[in-house]
Amino acid sequence: MTGFGDAADAAARLHDAGYLPDDAIATVVFLADRLGKPVLVEGPAGVGKTELAKAVAAAQGAELVRLQCYEGLDEAKALYEWDYRKQLLRIQADTTRAWEETHDDIFGPAYLLARPLLRAITAPGPTVLLIDEVDKVDFEFEALLLELLSDFQVTIPELATVTATTRPFVVLTSNATRELSEALKRRCLYLSLDFPGEQRERDIVATRVPEAGAALTASLVRVVRSLRGLELRKPPSIAETLDWARTLVALGVDDVDEGVLRSTIGVLLKHRSDVDRAVAHLAAAVP
Ligand SMILES: Nc1ncnc2c1ncn2[C@@H]1O[C@H](COP(=O)(O)OP(=O)(O)OP(=O)(O)O)[C@@H](O)[C@H]1O
Ligand SMILES: [Mg+2]
Structure with a gap:
């Protein structure tokens, strides 16, 4: 159950894996698979970058190998x-x-x-390699990735050169905290993720928190979208929308009003200044 037939097939299989792609996402996933190129997914926190890699693995029945990046990550921990x-x-x-x-x-x-990069290359079956938050590593490590993503091989001086038998489907994610090198970008297909449109966000809530019901889902998504219009330090993302939907269900709320938003706003906003701003605009946030 590997290989996507076309973009529509990729969309349908991601959907079955619980991930709702738009056309751009489905097309890039299909192309990455067909061309054997890594995908670089960039975007703000909580818009579904990491989840996309997990969904591709589920959709392809592939093993997910994850390398979590951080400052100071070195070969010994990665390779x-x-x-x-x-x-x-x-x-x-x-x-x-x-x-x-x-x-x-x-x-x-x-x-x-063997650490994640070597494991992904030597895995016997289909593999999705997730290199998560690649903008956190330093330039030296980026150079190492470059080599790996060009040749899909690793040289172990004492032992041998290990070449991938089947190329993993590679997803790199970035919060764009720094510019990645042009050389790395050139090797990848680029996918910029942002907050979804209203209907897709409703569909995402319906998939992940079906208990919320259509009416509550529609109104909570509307509120989240109006909060995003307030120029906040950290606007609520899909992750917060889902958390809020679960919160409202747990509280037995079936419609969102000012009081509900006020008492649960900590689920959506995580900065004092954002909360203050939202409270000052409550009338606008809860239409
Ligand atoms: N298109 C989508 N379909 C279904 N669920 C989604 C979609 N996009 C995001 N989600 C959900 O939103 C939540 C956040 O997604 P994820 O963890 O992938 O964000 P991220 O972009 O990796 O964030 P960060 O930069 O903080 O790591 C997850 O629970 C995920 O299931
Ligand atoms: Mg992530």
Whole structure:
């Protein structure tokens, strides 16, 4: 169950996996799969970047291998490292053997700890490699990714060059906290995600929180959208819309009014200044 036939097939299968794509998303996913190119997904927090990779894996029946990026991430944590403890034990146990023999042994596959990038390349079946929040790594690491994404191979000096048997479907996500290199971008198809249109956001709520019902869903989505119009520091994203829908269901609310918004606003807004601004515009937020 791999390979998308066309963009419509990609859309339908993502949908079945619980992810509602628009045309641009479905087209990029189809093309990335067909052309064997990584997708770079950029956009604000909570608009479905990470979830897209998970949905592609589910839609293709593929294994998801995730590399969470952070500042200072290095090869040893991303690619592979030698299991020093095990090597040391082996050396201690091998006192009577020639060093050359021991050396060959302890730099064999049994002593290698494969990290996500190597695992994604060596996985026997279809794989989706999620390189999450790639804008957090430094330039050196970006160079390493570049090499990997060009050749889909990893050279382990003591052992061999490992080449991917089946290329993983690669998704890189970025919050755009910094510009990525042109070289990295060139290797990828670019997908910019933003807040969805009103109907798609309603559909997303209907898929993820069906208990909310159509009427409540319509009104809560309307309120969230009007909050986004307020020039907030951190406008509520899809993640907050879903949290709020669950909150309202838990409270047994069936329509949103000023009082409800006021008492649950902490689910939607996470900055004091945003809350103040929203409260000052309550009349506009709850039409
Ligand atoms: N198109 C969609 N269809 C269904 N659910 C969606 C969609 N987009 C986003 N979601 C839901 O919104 C929530 C946030 O998505 P996700 O975690 O992927 O955001 P993100 O863009 O990776 O955010 P961050 O930058 O904070 O990591 C998830 O619960 C996800 O299921
Ligand atoms: Mg994410």
